Amino acid sequence: MLPVTIAGLAALGVAAIGGTITDLGPWYEGLNKPDWNPPRAAFPIAWTTIFALAVIAFVSAWRKSPSTKVSDTLIGLFAANAFLNIVWSLIFFRLQRPDWAFFELILLWVSILAVIIYCWRLSRFASLLLLPYLVWVTIAGALNWEIVQLNGPFG
Template identity: 35%
Template structure:
């Protein structure tokens, strides 16, 4: 049963991640000023793949556990917000709204991590790298916004 759950959660993760192929950074992003600490482009798909596996594993572990209602609701919220950021930032080219989405995503990931931890500590730990990465993404979004006030919307 847990492998079926894992496959379902992984599919949800990659569905959210598929927005990255629908809304590519393109020339608009390439022309923006970015901080020197911006991760290299190759790192994003590698990190997101690893994070999606961890997120799916965490979801699957808790899905088969008792008392999982809040954790599953929060898992659903965070994956929805995860899938929303790319269309907002790269599709709409709206850095301010993208930052708001990222702040909501960060909060939902933090709450999900706590809720998962309360059901299964390993599941909670599996969300920690995701929280770190979303923190980096938020700092990057804010930095790009500040470095490009003339382009920011």
């Protein structure tokens, strides 16, 4: 029960911090966006689903960890990913630097892939649960790139 509680609280914390940092005010609304930009309502639905799946994936992989070293590595990978997730929002929305955020998003994408690969050894189910996260961040990366192309230079 403890891993479920900790993972759930961590996901809520990341979501709360990211939500607090995300400002969809005049600056963001004033950006030119591609025609395929997802509707505003898609974002909270997608992120809620992704965080819920990530909690289930973490718990599934953690329970199959054969040693403390493996579970500690798993925790570290998820924590690094959470940090990168928050930093992207900070760079994009607070610093208003989509150009820098795009390059940080590449690190975020690689961290998701690393978690998926690491989890695969422990729980294929966990890895599969993380695929929507990778897909969503891939879409976010394409959107971020298009925003840079349509609105740059920044700073």
